[in-house]
Amino acid sequence: xxxxxxxxxxxxxxxxxxxxxxFEGNEGYNICATALTGDGALETLKSSSPDVAIVDPALKGxxxxxxxxxxxxxxxxxxxxxxxxxxxxxxxxxxxxxxxIYYFIKPVSPQxxxxxxxxxxxxxxxxxxxxxxxxxxxxxxxxxxKISNIFITIGIPPHIKGFSYLRxxxxxxxxxxAIINKVTKELYxxxxxxxxxxxxxxxxxxxxxxxxxxxxxxxDAISSIxxxxxYIKSDRPTNSEFIALVADKLLLEYLV
Numbered sequence: 001x002x003x004x005x006x007x008x009x010x011x012x013x014x015x016x017x018x019x020x021x022x023f024e025g026n027e028g029y030n031i032c033a034t035a036l037t038g039d040g041a042l043e044t045l046k047s048s049s050p051d052v053a054i055v056d057p058a059l060k061g062x063x064x065x066x067x068x069x070x071x072x073x074x075x076x077x078x079x080x081x082x083x084x085x086x087x088x089x090x091x092x093x094x095x096x097x098x099x100x101i102y103y104f105i106k107p108v109s110p111q112x113x114x115x116x117x118x119x120x121x122x123x124x125x126x127x128x129x130x131x132x133x134x135x136x137x138x139x140x141x142x143x144x145x146k147i148s149n150i151f152i153t154i155g156i157p158p159h160i161k162g163f164s165y166l167r168x169x170x171x172x173x174x175x176x177x178a179i180i181n182k183v184t185k186e187l188y189x190x191x192x193x194x195x196x197x198x199x200x201x202x203x204x205x206x207x208x209x210x211x212x213x214x215x216x217x218x219x220d221a222i223s224s225i226x227x228x229x230x231y232i233k234s235d236r237p238t239n240s241e242f243i244a245l246v247a248d249k250l251l252l253e254y255l256v
Contacts, residue, residue: 003028003029003030004028004029004030004051004052004117004121005030005031005032005048005049005050005051005052006023006029006030006031006032006050006051006052006053006054006117007031007032007033007034007041007044007045007048007050007052007053007054007078008020008023008031008033008034008035008053008054009033009034009035009038009040009041009053009054009055009056009059009064009067010034010036010054010056010059010083011036011037011056011058011059011060012056013036015106016034016036018110019054019110019113020034021110022110022111022114023110023114026114029114032048032049032050033045033048033050036059036060037059037060037061037062038059038060038061038062038063038064038066038067039060039061039062040061041055041059041062041067042062042067042070045070045071045074045075046074049075049078050075050078051077051078051079051121052078052079052080052081052117052120052121053071053075053078053079053080053081054080054081054083054113055067055068055071055080055081055082055083055100056082056083056084057082057084057086057091057094057095058084058085058086064082064084064095065094065095065098068080068082068095068098068099068100069098069099071099072098072099079101079120080099080100080101081100081101081102081103081104081113081116081117081120082095082100082102082103082104083104083106083108083113084103084104084105084106085105085106086105087105089152089155092152092157092158093152093153096145096148096149096152096158097149099145100158101120101144101148101158102116102120102158102159102163103157103158103159104116104158104159105159108159116159116164119164119195122194122195143171143174143250144167144171146250147167147170147171147246147250148167150246150249151163151166151167151209151213154213154222155212155213155216156209156210156212156213157212160205160208160209160212161195161205162205162206162207162208162209162210162212163209164195165191165195165202165205165206165209166206166209166210166242166243168191168194168195169187169191169206169239169243170243170246170247170250172187172190172191173187173243173244173246173247174247174250174251177247177251180240180243180244180247183239183240183243184199184203187243188200188202188203203239206239206242206243207239210236210237210239210242211236213236214236
């Protein structure tokens with residue numbers, strides 16, 4: 001993996017320095033921009049080219065959500081992750097809607113953030129290998145965003161591992177619907193290989209993510225996503241059922 005340019009826009013100076021120290025002390029990263037305020041962040045974006053931006057939504061001046069919009073327009077190849085003090089569904093939804101790929105809740109270690117950044121960069125590399133066509137790149141970005149929005153709506157938090165494993169599994173099912181019949185023998189192992197973990201850990205993490213969503217009891221949101229079939233808390237779908245439901249929904253909406 002090539003060196004990743006990291007921008008850190010964090011209002012807490014101590015935490016900003018902690019993140020900077022970690023990334024500067026590990027190979028594969030270059031800190032290309034830092035700022036303690038939204039205005040400062042916007043200024044540094046003019047002269048830097050980050051691959052990943054770490055954004056605090058509570059920045060002073062231009063807030064983090066507006067900054068996410070500026071990042072999308074000024075640096076379309078940059079992906080953003082949010083690190084926030086707030087565990088609030090509305091704030092999480094807002095961050096995702098403004099373009100964040102992941103949402104971390106403090107306290108979170110720099111190492112955990114780096115792991116997710118590696119996931120993001122690996123996703124991008126994989127997408128380019130699938131096709132060099134710009135259309136396919138844009139389609140993948142749109143698909144990632146749509147899946148993330150579905151997860152957030154029904155209550156799957158972005159900071160758990162099952163979030164990224166599920167998203168990858170759904171993307172695989174969209175590309176090849178037949179793989180849903182080979183979940184154990186093919187889908188889990190492929191996800192595990194991509195994220196450098198075991199198939200059994202992938203299965204458990206996906207199951208946990210679905211359990212988290214169903215335990216939150218958002219039956220109205222779940223019903224609005226999946227239509228006629230309403231799953232209640234005691235009747236949640238299996239991993240393969242959930243992946244198939246989301247993949248079918250996306251295929252019907254002509255996202256691919």
